[in-house]
Amino acid sequence: MTPPDLVAASLRGLCPACGARTLFDGPVRFAPQCRACGLDFGRFNVGDGPAAFLTLGIGAVVTIAAVLVELRFSPPALVHLLLWVPLTLGLTLISLRAAKAALIFLEHRNQAREGRIEP
Template sequence: MSRHEPPTLIQAMTRGLRGKCPHCNEGALYWRYLKVEPRCQACGHDLAQYPADDGPAYFTILIVGHLLVAPLLFFPIIWQAPTAIMVPATLIPLAGATLALLPRIKGAFIGLLYILRVKERDAHLHTADMAD
C-alpha cells in the first residue's frame, strides 16, 4: 500500500487494535497503558484529536459482559460452588480480560474515529444548546 493512500475502515481499526497509528501503521498509538501519544512519532499525525472518551469502555463492558460473563451463568458449577471460591475464580479472569481488551478496543475505536474524521474540536456539532 502506498504511504499516501488512505487506509480502509478495516485497516484503520486493525491498526488501532494492534496499538499502531491508524494513519501510517508505524508509530505507537499509546505512550502508556491508555494514554494516547499526542503525535505519531513516525508520521507526525495528531493522535490526540480523537475523542475516544467513554465509547471504548462501553464496548469493552459489552464484550466482556455478554460474551464472557453471560455464558458462564449457564454452567451449574457457578451456582453450586462455594461463593468464597467462585467469586475470585471468576472476577480475577474477568478483570484480566477487561484490562487486556480495553486498550485494543480503544485503539480500534480511535481507528474508527480517524476514518469517520470525528475530532475533538467538532464536539459542538454533537451537543444541543439547551439555553434556547
C-alpha cells in the first residue's frame, strides 16, 4: 500500500506507513502497533501538545460564542450549560483525534526522534 497523505491520515486514523485504518484503539488512544504492517506507534511521542492547544483554541472560540449568545438572546444559565459543555467536549474530542493523527503522521514522515545532548 502507498502511504496516505496528511489530511486523509488525520481524518480517518490511517497508519502513516501503509495507510491501513489501524492507528487508534479507542476514541483518542493509539494502538500499540499497526495490525497491517507492524509499525510500532509507541516509538512516536505526541505528548499532550494537541490537547493543550485544542483546549485553548476551542475554549476561546466557545467562550466568544457564549458571550455573543448571552448578549444577543440572554438565555437562562441552564441553556448555556446544555449548549456549551457538550459542544466544547465534542469539538475537543473530534479535533483531538485528528490532531494526534496528524502529529504522528508528521513525526513518521520527517523521521523525528527525541533530541539528546551528547556530553
